[in-house]
Amino acid sequence: MENPVGLAYLAAGIGSGLAIIGGGLGIGKLAASAMEGIARQPNASGDIRGAMIVAAGLIEGATLFALVIMILLVIK
């Protein structure tokens, strides 16, 4: 291994790309079905919005787990 630090940076870069793909797809699907639900029943939009925010928080949490690992890779 010539340069483990360089490999760590490379891994952090690739990893953050993969993480954002996962997070973006997840929240995209979530937003799509939330929009469809609001379109079908506009008077349930308050409940749907609340549930959407909760689910977005969970998905973001998982994405940020990966981000924390990558920050660790870059720092150490």
Added chain:
Amino acid sequence: MMLSAFLLTLALAQAPHQEPAAPTPSPVAETAPTPAEAHSEGAAAPAAAAATHEAPAGEGHAAAEGGEHGGASAVLMHHVTDEANYRPLGLPIAIYSKHLYFLVVAMLLVILAARLAIASYKNGEPSGIGSVVETLVVYVREEIAVKNIGHDGAKDTPLLLSFFFFILFAALFGLVPFTATATGNLSVTLALALVSFAAQMHAGISKYGIAGHFKNLVPHGLPAPLLIVMIPIEIMGMFTKPFALMIRLFANMLAGHMMIAALLMLVPLCAAISQTLGIIMIPISVGMALFIMCLEVLVAFIQAYVFTLFSAIFIGMYAHPAH
């Protein structure tokens, strides 16, 4: 609750140990500072903190002499991680750590807001801040506490309110320049998650006893091989839920501030390439940083709400097990 969070943070204060390269002084070495050492470190800290967010050109250049990436990331990390012997407003007081100082400020702001709201009751909320606080309090009590914990959820409302307001104020306060976000520190969020964990344990154990609480983790009437699988999963789940709360809050706050700092540091990085490019980048990067700051306000609200909501859900799961 905030007092216990503060004490827990003090006890867990490995806080300012996430170091970049050289600039940030390690407070592990500062535990017994000699006066001369404190003076020199203190002199370094305001010089480093005096670099404004709008024009970090001087510091960026000074740190860029150690290599482009090394200098830039060091400046970035210095802006988002903790800093020992912080001197607020240049007063000759050296505080142990910057995040701890802003934690106390956020705590005092919450208490101040609550007192002002209570004092504005004449015969039902004529004043401004009281009505806002009352709306939020009623929202937390009805939508979050009672809906998720059950009919007796209203007695857990003070804890949930403390979570909500403290996280909200800490996050909003961290957007002001020259401040730091207290919840952007792993020890602070660990303390909050531990308080939430203690509340969950209390909710379960005070109703069912220790053995009953652990028996409620798994559903009744399961066949034995399934029980052998379920018990470690449930026990691990008991610990990973507050852990997830902690990481979610910490990473959201940290990521937001890192993005703001990185966008603003585009200016000296481009200025190192050419002067005019640096000047062109100033409105672009300040505009982008302003947009991210607006997003951060939204994220502050959402993260406070999510933390409170999940605490309520977990407390409800242990107080009224659905199995």
